[in-house]
Amino acid sequence: MTDEAGSNSSLIPHPSSLILHPSSFVRRTNRAGGLEGGITNGEELRVRGYMKPIATLRKPLHSVDIDTKAEDLAAFERSDITAVPAAGVIGEAMLAIVLANSMREKFGGDSIDEMRRNFDGYQNSITEY
Numbered sequence: 001m002t003d004e005a006g007s008n009s010s011l012i013p014h015p016s017s018l019i020l021h022p023s024s025f026v027r028r029t030n031r032a033g034g035l036e037g038g039i040t041n042g043e044e045l046r047v048r049g050y051m052k053p054i055a056t057l058r059k060p061l062h063s064v065d066i067d068t069k070a071e072d073l074a075a076f077e078r079s080d081i082t083a084v085p086a087a088g089v090i091g092e093a094m095l096a097i098v099l100a101n102s103m104r105e106k107f108g109g110d111s112i113d114e115m116r117r118n119f120d121g122y123q124n125s126i127t128e129y
Helices: 081-106 114-129
Strands: 018-021 022-025 063-064 071-073
Touching: 081 114
Parallel strands: none
Antiparallel strands: 018 022, 063 071
16 A cells, blocks of 8 residues: 555556547556546546544643643543544545536536536547547
């Protein structure tokens, strides 16, 4: 496995070769996850999210009470995994917002119908290429 920074370059997937199929250029595989150089390549977009562990103090640390300015022990913070499913929902929602914003930026328009027309025109121009 690689970490978030992808420091283990031997495990970073490299895109496969291009082929002509039947009248468009495609990759033999989607090892790049739909992104090449930060640009989508028309393949299925695959996204992997990470979440840092929830801060937990099982053994209270020495601290100072802000109100009384007296030495005190830090409060015990509970540790649970219930934040992971919620983070998945939030991640999906944020990805949808980012993708929708990119669609709006690329295809513009004052309505969904106009955006759809622009998208269809773009698809046709790619096919004709």
